[in-house]
Amino acid sequence: MTIFLSKLVQNNIKVFLVRNSDTQLFTVSYRNISILPNIYDGKEDPAPKFFSRNVQVLLKRLTRPDFAKVFRKRTSSGRDVLPTPIYKFLTNEALEAELAKANKKADRLLQMPPVVKIQQPINEILSEDPALIGYDTAKYLFTDITFGIANEHRLIVERDPDGTLRSCDHDVRKRLNQTYFPLNGRKLREPVMFTDEERFNTLLEQQEYEFVLDRACLQYEPDELTYQKITSITYQHIDMNKNFEKLRSTRHFGPMAFYITWHQNMDNLMLELLQSSAVREAVLLTALRHEIHGDVAEGDNAKILAHEILPTPIQLTKPDRLTEEDIQLDNKCVSCIEKYIVSNSMMKSQQELALQGFREYYQQLIELSRGLKKAHGTA
């Protein structure tokens, strides 16, 4: 029994003993995840960098939107009957119009949650009136419910029992805004999955990243401390376990890529890109780092390359027949990555190995496609 128990403890599994019956053992499998949240609280504000056009374009491309995942079936909540799909014959023009519509819809679905600096506490005293001491033991909260004012600009003040009239802090503002102008899905009390560390860790272990991030987006404001802590822990968990594929084609990939690049921790992602032979995206990631930190060797070169890459279609796998322009571009990318690995990378040997693997695979592809062209007499 003791060996069994010690083994359980070793495995980081919580053991609950029920007092009434000692023989009963309840185990809840959950691991202690000791990730320290890293929030945007430094001197520099990430918002101008995040919202700059160059960075947005790079982040959107890195998201690698796959329509099959963007428009996947979700829960049918709020609907009585699932709509039946409609099949239509379309002319080319009509098809293009439909595709443009789908693109627009996907853009809306993939709109990234903003990355901003943490909020400052509100400490604004409007008036002090000691003659009001003893008027009431409770606080009075006054909310201006005038029509057409945004929640963040709404006038919300409190009169304390000591007669001070002051502006409310963010948490009270949020609660009152939710009381008088409820947001659909946001709860007045924080959901247990965020307050209870065990449940939160279990969700991370189950790799329910999108659920966690979506709910955090809904429940918190992007400049709240809790939001930044939760997302930070989630991003780091994804990064440590290399579960980047889980976030691809969702709106959270961009902020995640921005987060790990901002904290100079993007080598896992770089390695994953190289291993999946997405050198072009690896160059985009280098360009992103140069946009944010400006510390990449020959980063301007990467930026120019990124401009060349952006108009080309996304290549999830390399096509059988490579055009000469493709080959040229890919070779440029490989040399750019080489320089990055030498000067900036924290995982040099692994990334070099992955790059070497890509090089060999790519050489084979080149020979194959050139041979095919020769055989067809089109070279």
Add this chain to the structure above:
Amino acid sequence: MLPPASGTGKYFAKAAKSIRLIRQGCTNRPFFHISVTQRRRLNSQPVIEQLGSYDPMPNINNEKLVALNLERIKYWLGKGAHVTPPVAEILGLSGFFPIHPRSYMTAWRNRKTEQENIAKQIEAEKAKESTAA
């Protein structure tokens, strides 16, 4: 069903209006609407417009919540609506009006009774000690 905030009460443009608290809660649970209505009309009759709400029972965080539609309150004040003392007190506490004299009176009376209570307690303790000794 509740009437809309814009109210259903008929009114005459030149007749006097009053902004007052109208009790909406149930037994033992007061809750007030801050509404504008014709001055010579009962609180049970339809109002012209609802301008806010006031919950006199403190919530779980010991707070009393007041909602004020300041834009509409300003409008009706501009139209010459009268304000009843309880509403004037609330608006005074919110910083929209100067503090109502009655608020100062209440505060002062509360402080006075508290001091008296403390004095009484001290006296009672002294009396206890003297009897014990």
